[in-house]
Amino acid sequence: MVEEMTNQKITVALIGAGFIGELHAKNLARHADVALKYVVEPSEALGRKVADATGARWLSDAAEAYEDSSVEAVWIASPANTHTDFIRRAAKAGKAIFCEKPVGMNMEDVDVLVSELREYKQPILIGFNRRFDASHARLKEIVESGAIGEVEMVSITSRDPNPPPPAYMKATPGGIFYDTMIHDFDIARWVLGVEATEVYATASSHINGELNPDREYDAATATLKTTSGAVCQVSASRRAVYGYDQRIEVFGSKGMVQSQNHGKTNVKVYGADAIRTDPLKNFFIDRYADAYVREIDQFVGAVRGETTNFPNVWDGRQALHISMEALKSARSGSPVSLK
């Protein structure tokens, strides 16, 4: 009987059919434990395309999905500034919730949300995709096993192959912090298992011309102090010609563990001038392809009440908070206390 129940599919409504929404839609539709019922998307073109490809029904508005009692879970992949509200409504509707990072774009509103959500018992989870990467998860497991002793230093390198479009960068000044490094701050908290107490950051603009006409920040570093005494250094850039550079290194009293980069292939070519391998996987779609699938696995586990390590709204709030304060530090040139 129990077995039968766990085999029952979870009915899901997806909100958002943009680039990342489409990616989730395909993975959800393919997942053995998920029935994707609705694709909610204001743009009919986008919405119908994704709904048709996945056998779901397109809705222009979330209301019908939220009211449909057969919908157990809502999967939010809409624009960042709509997250807080969609979470709030889905929580009230009693749905289990997955929401892409960030949990919101307005710190005060996010804090209100966090306190409102205290009364809800269903899983309300934030999609920090990197936590679901097999190599990063193995690193975390090794740190927790004690194999490297007490953690003393963490180094995170995080470089995108190309900057987002200039219009997007202009619309989100300092976005490198709350768009990109927010992942790194989440990884730091996740790996260390403690809170950051202070952040010092630098930000630079190296890219010229068409790719960054407004000279927005395109590179940044951050140094986090934490409650355990461990220090974390982050290095981020919006442009790395050799591919998507994603590394975590944790140094402890008994050793070190690294989650290293992933090449496009495992081929090595030996020539007279050099030994060559292919560059890194190009971007998160390739690098974290498996992570997006594991994310659904873990979400299903959470909905079914099995133990899970899924990041929750508090994790989303903390990573956003550090990002915002890091941006302030970069602008002022001084470290900022995180209380």
Place this chain on the structure above:
Amino acid sequence: MVEEMTNQKITVALIGAGFIGELHAKNLARHADVALKYVVEPSEALGRKVADATGARWLSDAAEAYEDSSVEAVWIASPANTHTDFIRRAAKAGKAIFCEKPVGMNMEDVDVLVSELREYKQPILIGFNRRFDASHARLKEIVESGAIGEVEMVSITSRDPNPPPPAYMKATPGGIFYDTMIHDFDIARWVLGVEATEVYATASSHINGELNPDREYDAATATLKTTSGAVCQVSASRRAVYGYDQRIEVFGSKGMVQSQNHGKTNVKVYGADAIRTDPLKNFFIDRYADAYVREIDQFVGAVRGETTNFPNVWDGRQALHISMEALKSARSGSPVSLK
């Protein structure tokens, strides 16, 4: 119009719902360009299980599928000794054909098949899965580009993590040659683009006790001479405790290219006594997971008349032939000419 046509799904009947058949069934069902209509399998339990999981219809016999004119392609994943006959019947029925290696188990019958098939124009392709691995395919591309000059030597290492069950080994004496090394011989022909003229092989039994009570061959080497003068060395074993060891190395007048092993993760742990990484991916299911999907992509391309490098029945015949002669060489201790 053309675009619309290429987007039409290809209707497929799968033959065989054992371990490898089930793997193909899932990939076929998921593939955007394939409609899996039938699962043909004598065992009702196996057949229904796979058919239900993929939305296909179970048939106990292939006849109905072969007669159904909506079925464009047959995907053969049944036991090795049924391959020749299923190919023959599917060819007569005008179906495009994918067949798992080997093309058969009886050399004479395979030769008859090869000559019979000369009159058919549809794609009749053999599933040497390794050719579809992204790293191996990249190695082939590099060799063809001339980057390493004229090929002089090829080294192939091919070690399974564990031997098959003793009953299976006993039923297929010398199976390490036509079961396992057949892949290596295919790779050698594929990479070199020439035929082998002579094979010298050794075979050993190293595994004792329950795993190999009949002392069947569990390790073997082969040396191939070829029409181009290049020499190929193969090293194979049915047991490698560190995982599935799959390497190709091609040495030429201007350099060398290697397709290297794939670890389970990209994590590296630095301790006082050693620096550790995780062992290799365990077996072909993990190592060649993507290759099985690419195999379908390429098959779809072949059915649609696009250029393809898919191995054909002649390739299947040649790899089988070398395997059989290698076994003779190992037994006699002398090199065997391949005519």
Place this chain on the structure above:
Amino acid sequence: MVEEMTNQKITVALIGAGFIGELHAKNLARHADVALKYVVEPSEALGRKVADATGARWLSDAAEAYEDSSVEAVWIASPANTHTDFIRRAAKAGKAIFCEKPVGMNMEDVDVLVSELREYKQPILIGFNRRFDASHARLKEIVESGAIGEVEMVSITSRDPNPPPPAYMKATPGGIFYDTMIHDFDIARWVLGVEATEVYATASSHINGELNPDREYDAATATLKTTSGAVCQVSASRRAVYGYDQRIEVFGSKGMVQSQNHGKTNVKVYGADAIRTDPLKNFFIDRYADAYVREIDQFVGAVRGETTNFPNVWDGRQALHISMEALKSARSGSPVSLK
């Protein structure tokens, strides 16, 4: 004629026969272009031991060596607090000078020395050993070639296997900055070819008990801003159980270059649980063994008037200055301007 002159050996007096002095003595004695005439060392036991082993004459005091006109060069490897004075006297005596880092321990005195030395023309060089490492030098060459474009970020990791004796640590509070990270600051300036404008540092004490009873700083990080806009992050520790961790990474607009760690051997062991390699070379004696020999090569070149990239007294002063200010930053918690 010229050729003959360049083949003439350079007569050298070594000052200091402690651990590092003995190392230099052996390398000097072995060098084809050097005649080691004197070993100056107050301790008769140490001095005689090193002099005997190298065929040199022991002197308890430098005066005789400084007055001997056949001595062309002085090689200073005495305790750090004696460096400034030995350099001053050797410069007055007209000798070419090699001096181990740091150039001194007192910032004001070092600044006086720097201005005094302006009138001397002979080579007065500081032994930042890492600049002579073949891999680090190759990294520098690649950066200068423009292969990675404009430098945007530098990451330096620098971890010793074990802390120095507690007595030494107690006598040099904050020594991790001017003892160890001074090398990293020199590397940053050398690789970037620009000056640092600001430093932000953190310092921690992680080691307990007998190894660090006084809880001196044993781990530190630093972030340097520079005149070019490039930012440099340094991560240093006095204890790494897996060996001497020495890495430089330079990230630019067109790529990245890394000088990676050196293992004890190139052996790889594949087991059922892990793939293992040997830990890193244990310490600077092993890791920089070749660098110490190249240091002499380059010094000989400098004495002979050939072009050289040898660090000079100004380099020594700048690295010391950044170290001292980094220590202040770590203590105050705020970034410090480097003027």
Place this chain on the structure above:
Amino acid sequence: MVEEMTNQKITVALIGAGFIGELHAKNLARHADVALKYVVEPSEALGRKVADATGARWLSDAAEAYEDSSVEAVWIASPANTHTDFIRRAAKAGKAIFCEKPVGMNMEDVDVLVSELREYKQPILIGFNRRFDASHARLKEIVESGAIGEVEMVSITSRDPNPPPPAYMKATPGGIFYDTMIHDFDIARWVLGVEATEVYATASSHINGELNPDREYDAATATLKTTSGAVCQVSASRRAVYGYDQRIEVFGSKGMVQSQNHGKTNVKVYGADAIRTDPLKNFFIDRYADAYVREIDQFVGAVRGETTNFPNVWDGRQALHISMEALKSARSGSPVSLK
């Protein structure tokens, strides 16, 4: 007393001042436990040059050195066809002997020598330099520790960067076997600790034009069967554009161990098209520089009566024997029994 004696230097006469003789001369002269007294060399120019550079005395003939009772050891680095005779005379003179491989060029004469030498007790050692490489020695240690279980397969790759001069190649037909692969056969015996029973070899000529006008063999493979049942594959070439390719791989019932290649530097460059490292060390002078020093260390140990694993005349005889029979196999196309 004992300590004093072990600290006494061993007086050595070097025979041969060609390329490899000069290399040994410098290492011997530098070695703390060796006094190089004579350099024996028929060519006055070569002999004086090496003698002068090392503080030794030049002799045109070995007789004086053999008669000088202060000479404890003879270090033979003369042309290969003089080895057997120099060993014979030195043995009679009671000297400890180091002789470069091969032990001779005439199999019958070598066999006579082997039986003559049975009555001598002093160390008579053959210089297979690879045994003294730290990585290869570590591999051997790991195999002996049982960490990889029973050895089942050995793979040795051995490729020189460039062929020797055409005149040399013409004068030594089949030289790739007794010149180059002789090292690999020695390594196989050393690692396995058993004798080879049969050899099958192939040989090819790939290099054209000026580098190999006589189309001598420039590439070869060999397969050795052994008394333990382990099989060894060797792949050798006289031309590898990417440097000196030197690898050993040992596969056993409990794992695998590899001694991998050595790059020129540890630098890695990440570009848009590829990730590059420097090619391999160019040749034996670089790759085995440390091995040549360790060779002297071990020889000194042998002369002092300490336990040693130095290859002896029997090892030299066996490696030569396999080489000669491998050449016969390559010529005939059939495996050859090694009795």
